[in-house]
Amino acid sequence: MANQSKFSRRTIALFWMALLAVIIGVLIYLEQIAILYVLATLSLVVLLLIVAFADLEGVDRQTLEGFAQDSE
Numbered sequence: 383m384a385n386q387s388k389f390s391r392r393t394i395a396l397f398w399m400a401l402l403a404v405i406i407g408v409l410i411y412l413e414q415i416a417i418l419y420v421l422a423t424l425s426l427v428v429l430l431l432i433v434a435f436a437d438l439e440g441v442d443r444q445t446l447e448g449f450a451q452d453s454e
Contacts, residue, residue: 389397409418 406418409415409421
């Protein structure tokens with residue numbers, strides 16, 4: 383059977399963005415700027431690690447087309 387999820391990927395991503403916006407808003411309201419600096423630094427490190435270990439050379443045209451068909 384296909385993996386049936388109650389929410390789409392887009393909806394889950396929007397939930398995460400809303401949650402992060404609330405957390406950041408609370409930290410700004412409570413003037414916890416040092417924590418925001420640490421979170422920003424850690425998130426940039428994680429993003430750079432994801433990009434560094436991504437196998438972009440191994441992605442071919444057929445794989446990209448397969449991803450496009452799955453999301454529709």
